[in-house]
Amino acid sequence: MTVTVRAPAKVNVQLSVGGARPDGFHDLANVFLAVGLYDEVTVTPADELSVTCVGTDADQVPLDVTNLAARAAIELGRRYGVDPRVHIHIAKDIPVAGGMAGGSADGAAALLACDTLWGTNASRGELLEICAELGSDVPFALVGGAALGLGRGERLKALEVGGTFHWVFASAHRGLSTPAVFREFDRMNEGVRIPEPVASPELLAALAKGDAAALAGAVSNDLQPAALSLFPELSRTLAAGRAAGALAALVSGSGPTTAFLARDPESADAIAGALSASGTCRTVRTASGAAPGATVLAPGATVLVPGATVPAPGAH
Numbered sequence: 242m243t244v245t246v247r248a249p250a251k252v253n254v255q256l257s258v259g260g261a262r263p264d265g266f267h268d269l270a271n272v273f274l275a276v277g278l279y280d281e282v283t284v285t286p287a288d289e290l291s292v293t294c295v296g297t298d299a300d301q302v303p304l305d306v307t308n309l310a311a312r313a314a315i316e317l318g319r320r321y322g323v324d325p326r327v328h329i330h331i332a333k334d335i336p337v338a339g340g341m342a343g344g345s346a347d348g349a350a351a352l353l354a355c356d357t358l359w360g361t362n363a364s365r366g367e368l369l370e371i372c373a374e375l376g377s378d379v380p381f382a383l384v385g386g387a388a389l390g391l392g393r394g395e396r397l398k399a400l401e402v403g404g405t406f407h408w409v410f411a412s413a414h415r416g417l418s419t420p421a422v423f424r425e426f427d428r429m430n431e432g433v434r435i436p437e438p439v440a441s442p443e444l445l446a447a448l449a450k451g452d453a454a455a456l457a458g459a460v461s462n463d464l465q466p467a468a469l470s471l472f473p474e475l476s477r478t479l480a481a482g483r484a485a486g487a488l489a490a491l492v493s494g495s496g497p498t499t500a501f502l503a504r505d506p507e508s509a510d511a512i513a514g515a516l517s518a519s520g521t522c523r524t525v526r527t528a529s530g531a532a533p534g535a536t537v538l539a540p541g542a543t544v545l546v547p548g549a550t551v552p553a554p555g556a557h
């Protein structure tokens with residue numbers, strides 16, 4: 242038996258960062274939107290725990306126990322007394338080290354896949370708890386949609402989304418380390434009194450209405466100056482997307498992927514074409530959101546959402 246789970250990438254439409262906490266993390270007001278770029282993780286019983294990965298940048302993905310997918314299998318196994326002897330295969334479509342939570346998506350996907358394979362039937366609450374142990378962005382990859390993340394981003398409150406938002410994502414020629422970007426944020430804000438981060442009411446209203454222009458006026462990312470300080474060339478990519486008609490252009494999370502909000506799918510295609518031609522980035526993708534969270538894919542034409550059965554696109 243094998244189980245495959247698909248999990249989405251995210252863009253942060255708001256990322257407000259507070260001061261460094263004693264544990265080194267930062268309190269956040271983090272508005273996540275899941276977008277339709279996915280990694281697929283397949284788990285198969287095996288003699289020992291192993292990880293393989295195919296897809297864009299697969300050579301940059303660690304295949305040892307530092308991989309969040311392996312850590313998810315080990316942690317679920319530890320809690321339920323199951324020896325985590327599985328082969329984990331990751332089909333990667335989310336940019337690696339890009340600020341789109343690709344590693345977190347793999348962690349959430351592997352957790353749900355092992356829970357299904359082993360029949361451990363962990364509660365949603367326990368799965369979320371394990372996700373939070375794995376990393377700040379992992380719980381959101383499990384739930385998807387849109388959510389406000391408080392604390393270090395792991396305490397989630399689901400948000401209403403009233404329409405589809407069309408995005409273009411440009412990946413960069415190299416990655417950025419999330420801890421390094423937070424350290425740069427701290428360096429740039431030394432001696433500054435940083436207010437407690439709160440969600441923007443305008444932004445939440447724009448999401449709820451599905452109003453792209455209003456969302457564009459409200460997006461913000463406190464990590465953007467730090468990412469640009471470490472990777473100044475990103476400002477050229479942002480400028481190229483703005484010039485091509487993006488309603489908003491911002492760094493996704495800690496970067497270096499840049500995100501462009503488009504008016505409609507046609508505009509997204511035009512922005513993608515202009516960014517590809519600009520020579521300022523490596524690959525360009527379009528994706529819309531909100532997208533569903535980690536989902537078990539059944540062999541055949543049916544997509545199984547935990548707790549519900551939804552026909553796959555094109556199925557009747």
Ligand code: C5P
Nearest residue numbers: 265266267376377378393394419420423
């Ligand atoms: O939780 P995660 O392992 O994804 O975080 C990676 C790093 O990003 C942390 O080690 C920390 O340096 C930084 N971080 C932070 N505050 C957060 C989330 C992450 O400082 N809320």
